[in-house]
Amino acid sequence: MATTDITIDTRTAPPPPASKAAAGAPSLILGEHSLCPGCGEPVALRLLLETLQDLDVVHRSIGVVGHGCYGSFVRIMDVDVLQCLHGRAPSCATGIKRMRPDSVVFTLQGDGDMVNEGLQEILHSAARGENITCILLNNGVFGDTGGQQTATTVLGQRTKTSLEGRNAEQHGYPIPIADMVASLQGSGYVARGAVSTPAAVAKTKRMIKRAVQSQLDGNGLSLVEILTMCPTGWFVPAAEGADYQGSSMEPVYPIGELKSPEPQTQEAVHA
Amino acid sequence: MATTENGRVTRGTLVIDADRCKGCELCIAACPPSVLEMSTDVNEMGYRYPLLHDGCTGCTACQMVCPDYVFDVYRLKAPRA
């Protein structure tokens, strides 16, 4: 809460001596996006693009994008991308990586895309040990088509097609995809992050970096599931999306590394 | 060390691209010293946007959570009263 009614001029950069600690718009995003207020997906996208820059692999990166709200980023992302059929990104990524083994291949998929439409693509790709990095933006709804229930919707969660909340008797149980992928021998690195708090954002960026590094090291399929707020689909005000996620999704999908080639100390992961 | 009227030291500052803001208020909750406050005016798109008060630490928390890439964060070499 502000304690003075005088605000600082924030239209121009401060005069020297001052150093830029963080830039707003990522340099690999060339324009405005049209996602809703409070959506978590643009934050996850930023972390991914910054990681490709940090690892100096932008020039050899190829993104394979599914269908969901994040799909609108293909028009403004300054990275080579292929947008393929709903759910099929891991299979398309398999072909690209096998033909161009020096490229860094990542998928960008939602929960509806990966866990509903394309469940077998991700599982078989992981079982085959394809050396690709999959990024799952999990908001528990088919956001782009109006917020219907998906395979990852948690019990009790209200969606357009479960207005009274998901119940196990009628709708079955959610699928914990990251746990399933971690259980397969062909996966090398699996983690679950979030973008709901500054600490979660920082931790998730480290996870994405380790996942891409795992691909560079040839350790098989890497997956980072990122819980992303969808206030529109959740029927909550944008300002409450982060808290709603913390209380509804995170107990079911705990944040942390599920599988890692060289497990870090607790301090390193949770730093 | 010099402090402001409200007892805070200002170690950082922001450039706020208010016209990008969609008014979600995630930055307000994320700011540890609580120096961001929503405007009463609205931007080109009709959304209220954050205003900065004294006491920013330059921690970048607002920039980390903002879905609309509104903030550039600067650290001041010499803390300002």
Ligand SMILES: Cc1ncc(C[n+]2csc(CCOP(=O)(O)OP(=O)(O)O)c2C)c(N)n1
């Ligand atoms: C084969 C096929 N079926 C259905 C659709 C319609 N469709 C487009 S986006 C989408 C939902 C995607 O949900 P998700 O992957 O969770 O992404 P979100 O929008 O939630 O980020 C669907 C069902 C489609 N494009 N193609």
Ligand code: SF4
């Ligand atoms: S519907 Fe949900 S996922 Fe899609 S842009 Fe809006 S908040 Fe984001």
Ligand code: SF4
């Ligand atoms: S940089 Fe940190 S202290 Fe300054 S406004 Fe942003 S969150 Fe608040």
Ligand code: SF4
């Ligand atoms: S987090 Fe970003 S978009 Fe949301 S209110 Fe703050 S500045 Fe605006």
Ligand SMILES: [Mg+2]
């Ligand atoms: Mg979704």
